[in-house]
Amino acid sequence: MSLKASTLKVGDTYSERLVEDLKRTQIVQYAGASGDYNPVHTDEIFATKVAGFPSTFAHGMLTMGMTGRMLTNYVGDGRLTKYGVRFTRQVFPGDDLDAKATVKEIRQEGGQYFVDLTVETFNQNGEMVISGSATARIDP
Amino acid sequence: MAVNKFPIEAGHIMMFARAVGDKNPIYYDEAYAKTTEPGSIIAPPTFIQASAQFDPDYYLRPKIGEPWFGSGKNPTGMTQPSEGGVGRGLHAEQHFEYHRHPRPGDVLKAETRPGKTWEKEGKRGGKLKFSENITEYRDQNNELVITARSVGVMTEKAPE
DSSP states (O other): OOOBTTTOOTTOEEEEEEESSOOHHHHHHHHHHHOOOOTTTTOHHIIIIISOOSSOOOOHHHHHHHHHHHHHHHHOTTOEEEEEEEEOSOOOTTOOEEEEEEEEEEEEETTEEEEEEEEEEEETTSOEEEEEEEEEEEBO | OEEEEEEOOHHHHHHHHHHTTOOOGGGTOHHHHHTSSSOSOOOOTTGGGGGGGGOTTOTTSOOTTSOOSSOSSSSOSOSSOOOSOTTTEEEEEEEEEESSOOOTTOEEEEEEEEEEEEEEEOSSSSEEEEEEEEEEEEOTTSOEEEEEEEEEEEESSOOO
16 A cells, blocks of 8 residues: 555645643653653653753654654555654643645656655644654655 | 664564554564565664664663762752753754665664754744754664764753
8 A cells, every 4th residue: 555656646645643642651651662761751850840841741753753653654664765854842741743744746766756745743732843854665 | 872783673663663652563563564565574764763772871861870860859860960961952853864674683883973063043942052963874784774864952941
């Protein structure tokens, strides 16, 4: 179920709900798996009293990872050739996130078709938390 | 960052996929993965960041016998107040270029070189100092697997 250059159109979109009511436990789970134990993400006392944030917040890479799940569900396994993001806003426990990919360009390079995508993730207030792009190999 | 040996392991991929809420069986079910285009378990797109686990000096992991800046008896375990360094640094951008997707059995090594640095006046956090790092991940045959570009930002004060 790979994307096809013959049926894709510029402007096509794909979106997924990434998470509802993000739990602190999931942030802890991400810290453990990734190895990023910065206490600003998991230690409410440190995050608020020492670092001066309103609460703990998710690793940017957790949001990028969840957004990557939307991308691989869309383009297929092992198809991504590029994926990059800017973290535009912090993600806090309790947030709901939705991610969207939009087809920007369909092109051919050395006999291989590629799709360039705009990637955006929003929180429950419609504020963008990730702004990025991705490229994937697609079928003819 | 220099990582001499990042063994890609199936159990680690499974735990990472769980953490990002991805239930795609290609990340844990070898029999299923054989039926897919990649033909084996592969790492999810941002998994490479977990190379931090294999960086002996990674500063965001508590080290046995060393002070840790997270809370214990006190809000921070540091006796000297931090110079606004740790806790002020945020991840601004992350970019990956996949030459191929790593799979269990690969043993990667990573070398990081500094890229550009620049400054910007922030709307919410005072002056912002950006710095870029480029990391090349190579496999056991010295083939390039992933090129990563990371941009960090230091703020003068926590964003409001």
